Amino acid sequence: MKIRWPHYLMIAPVQSMLVVIILAPTAYVGWLSFNQSTFGLDTSFVGWQNYAFIVTDPQFWRAFLNTFIVVNAVVYGELALGLAIAVLFASGVPFRRVLISIVLAPYAISPVLGVLMWKYMLEPDVGVLNYALTWLGLRQLEWTINPTHGLVVIILLSIWMHTPFTFVITYSAILAIPTVMFEAARVDGANSLQIFRRITVPVIMPSIFIALMFRYVVAFRIFSEVWILTKGGPVWKTETLAIYLYRYGFRYHEFGVASATGWAMLLATLLIAAYYFRLMYKRMFVYED
Amino acid sequence: MKTKRLIGTGVKLLLALLVAAWSGFPILLVLISSFKRTADIFEFPPRFVFMPTLDNYVTLYREWPEFFGKLFNSLVITIGATLLTLVVTTMAGYVYSRYRNRLLTTSAFFMIVIRMLPPIIITIPLFPALNYLGLIDTHILLIVLYSTFYVSLSTWIMKACIDQIPRSMEEAAFVDGASLTQTLTLVTLPLALQGVLAAAVFVLAYSWNEFLFAFIFTSSNAKTAPLIISEMLGSVTGVNWGPLFAAATLQIVPILVFVIAMQKYLVAGLTAGATKE
Numbered sequence: 001m002k003i004r005w006p007h008y009l010m011i012a013p014v015q016s017m018l019v020v021i022i023l024a025p026t027a028y029v030g031w032l033s034f035n036q037s038t039f040g041l042d043t044s045f046v047g048w049q050n051y052a053f054i055v056t057d058p059q060f061w062r063a064f065l066n067t068f069i070v071v072n073a074v075v076y077g078e079l080a081l082g083l084a085i086a087v088l089f090a091s092g093v094p095f096r097r098v099l100i101s102i103v104l105a106p107y108a109i110s111p112v113l114g115v116l117m118w119k120y121m122l123e124p125d126v127g128v129l130n131y132a133l134t135w136l137g138l139r140q141l142e143w144t145i146n147p148t149h150g151l152v153v154i155i156l157l158s159i160w161m162h163t164p165f166t167f168v169i170t171y172s173a174i175l176a177i178p179t180v181m182f183e184a185a186r187v188d189g190a191n192s193l194q195i196f197r198r199i200t201v202p203v204i205m206p207s208i209f210i211a212l213m214f215r216y217v218v219a220f221r222i223f224s225e226v227w228i229l230t231k232g233g234p235v236w237k238t239e240t241l242a243i244y245l246y247r248y249g250f251r252y253h254e255f256g257v258a259s260a261t262g263w264a265m266l267l268a269t270l271l272i273a274a275y276y277f278r279l280m281y282k283r284m285f286v287y288e289d
Numbered sequence: 290m291k292t293k294r295l296i297g298t299g300v301k302l303l304l305a306l307l308v309a310a311w312s313g314f315p316i317l318l319v320l321i322s323s324f325k326r327t328a329d330i331f332e333f334p335p336r337f338v339f340m341p342t343l344d345n346y347v348t349l350y351r352e353w354p355e356f357f358g359k360l361f362n363s364l365v366i367t368i369g370a371t372l373l374t375l376v377v378t379t380m381a382g383y384v385y386s387r388y389r390n391r392l393l394t395t396s397a398f399f400m401i402v403i404r405m406l407p408p409i410i411i412t413i414p415l416f417p418a419l420n421y422l423g424l425i426d427t428h429i430l431l432i433v434l435y436s437t438f439y440v441s442l443s444t445w446i447m448k449a450c451i452d453q454i455p456r457s458m459e460e461a462a463f464v465d466g467a468s469l470t471q472t473l474t475l476v477t478l479p480l481a482l483q484g485v486l487a488a489a490v491f492v493l494a495y496s497w498n499e500f501l502f503a504f505i506f507t508s509s510n511a512k513t514a515p516l517i518i519s520e521m522l523g524s525v526t527g528v529n530w531g532p533l534f535a536a537a538t539l540q541i542v543p544i545l546v547f548v549i550a551m552q553k554y555l556v557a558g559l560t561a562g563a564t565k566e
Binding site: 089099 | 315319384393400401407408414438460505533540
């Protein structure tokens with residue numbers, strides 16, 4: 001079948017949505033990042049000034065550091081947990097179907113509701129978790145006043161919300177390993193730990209890489225969980241880059257600074273995804289006619 | 290040997306229960322607490338057997354009557370975004386599956402790249418532009434925004450699904466004189482139903498639960514359920530947990546039931562979207 005103009009018309013809606021709503025505004029933000037812009041004043045070109053502003057602003061670096069800590073803690077915490085659950089389930093557990101449903105359940109939960117649950121469990125003195133911490137003779141999590149504790153809660157609830165993704169990717173990858181590989185290893189006298197380290201992990205490594213990349217990209221833009229829980233406070237100490245952008249764009253109406261932050265986030269994201277892009281590029285353009 | 294295996298199963302079951310508690314306990318706690326009396330909500334340890342009451346639902350209806358309208362907004366926006374996504378991506382997925390040339394491959398690669406961009410960036414220029422067009426706080430705006438952020442994944446899933454359908458089916462229809470539209474709706478679409486369901490799970494769960502765009506682009510008319518729940522949660526006069534749990538339960542139950550029912554498609558879609566070409 002030869003491609004004709006109606007076929008191009010069929011991809012037009014999807015492509016135009018992406019161009020009009022994502023590509024064009026993103027490019028415009030790139031231009032805006034080199035301008036001073038606010039309500040009621042003419043936009044004027046200022047060169048690299050907005051970028052100079054953010055790289056010399058300690059609050060930007062605080063937001064960067066928070067994002068860096070949260071992203072790494074969340075991504076590797078999820079990987080450890082998701083992989084552990086995947087290995088456990090793949091080894092055969094009773095009630096597997098029900099258990100998988102329960103593990104996937106947080107995927108259905110809104111970030112707003114995720115925050116609600118953890119906030120309820122961590123209410124000072126009365127929340128179940130804080131009560132249990134006191135009961136065990138430990139310190140309570142004082143997330144409303146202590147920024148470190150605030151970040152800990154954000155990390156915990158993000159891991160809780162996104163483990164289903166890492167679990168599904170690693171679990172499917174493990175199930176795809178031919179069972180003869182495990183059987184052969186058993187015959188050769190390998191124990192479970194050796195099988196995990198020498199067979200499971202190396203074979204599913206490509207899937208682990210992709211799961212990590214996707215989670216890095218998505219965790220890096222974290223906004224809702226932080227905003228609903230702490231609004232970035234106390235005194236911007238729990239801010240992430242997306243919250244910093246929001247504060248400059250929608251509170252101070254300094255669109256140039258917000259845009260520079262946006263493009264800094266964009267470039268970091270593209271850098272994280274570069275390896276994946278290269279991989280996809282090679283696979284896709286190889287079929288070239 | 291037998292006892293050893295029995296212990297192994299016991300340990301596995303224990304670990305599995307811990308996993309289930311970690312994932313399920315927070316959700317269960319909210320659903321159950323919505324039927325408790327206010328005085329019992331912070332009881333420790335939390336009780337799972339008690340006389341249920343609908344008091345919290347009554348209070349929710351009395352003090353936050355607008356919640357039900359916002360829940361309806363969520364429903365309208367979710368259905369709209371899902372339908373829009375499915376229509377445009379079934380068409381695109383078909384073309385990407387059946388044809389290949391440099392232009393198509395380039396545009397497919399463009400979709401992969403654009404899927405990575407952080408959504409918050411576009412809020413900066415969109416806010417004044419939409420304000421000018423009078424589109425702020427409308428249902429159609431959220432429908433289009435939500436759909437746009439899922440057309441890439443959805444096209445991918447549809448393409449992967451249509452790849453499995455033999456071309457001979459369509460060719461036979463064309464030989465019999467069917468038009469492109471007829472072939473697509475009567476031959477390809479029914480066979481691609483799995484893909485349609487897989488694509489639907491993602492955009493549906495996202496639209497029902499999204500916070501950022503709803504927070505920035507709505508104020509009253511098109512406000513969604515997650516947004517009003519976040520306002521109840523952030524109340525300066527202190528959180529009234531009873532009605533909040535009632536609202537949370539009404540928001541969670543439909544999507545939870547749907548996602549669990551669609552579990553098979555969720556798993557298939559996640560793996561296809563992340564790892565397949």
